[in-house]
Amino acid sequence: MLEFFRDPAWQFVGVVLAVAALAATFLVFWLQRQRKTLSYEVISKNQLLTVREELEGRLQVLYDGHPARDICLLIVKFVNSGNVPVSTTDYERPLSLSTGITSKILSAVITDVDPENLAASIDILESRVTLKPILLNSKDFVVV
Known part of the structure; x- marks a missing residue:
């Protein structure tokens, strides 16, 4: 089973999902910040x-x-x-x-x-x- 996840295609998918999660975290933070303007x-x-x-x-x-x-x-x-x-x-x-x-x-x-x-x-x-x-x-x- 571990050999399946060592495939470069799955590693690429994992990196894309990690970057998307990080971007979503920053987006939520940016939208929820309090601005007094x-x-x-x-x-x-x-x-x-x-x-x-x-x-x-x-x-x-x-x-x-x-x-x-x-x-x-x-x-x-x-x-x-x-x-x-x-x-x-x-x-x-x-x-x-x-x-x-x-x-x-x-x-x-x-x-x-x-x-x-x-x-x-x-x-x-x-x-x-x-x-x-x-x-x-x-x-x-x-x-x-």
Whole structure:
């Protein structure tokens, strides 16, 4: 019976099975590792007026009765892309979007959340929007 297993073909099959078992072990380990990841995606960035339209004086936008120039609509999605919840204690500081000191944020709102009962809120300062720390489970997101 031992002569049967000494055949090079069976030895090759044994090596292939051992390598497959080792690869499966690493694959299971890689899939089960815990990742705490918070990411963002710019969904849309649109200039509402073109420079040409503004220069030609053909179109003017007023915001709260004051002229507004170079208006841009920005939609950003914050998502827990890991497989472990991100709790409020995990934040070193709140998430924020800054447009720079030369611009001003006219308005910011939360347009979508998942799950629907997620109590997300934002603060708006001159050129910064800040998302207050909240618990985000895996695949939860907030769109601002």
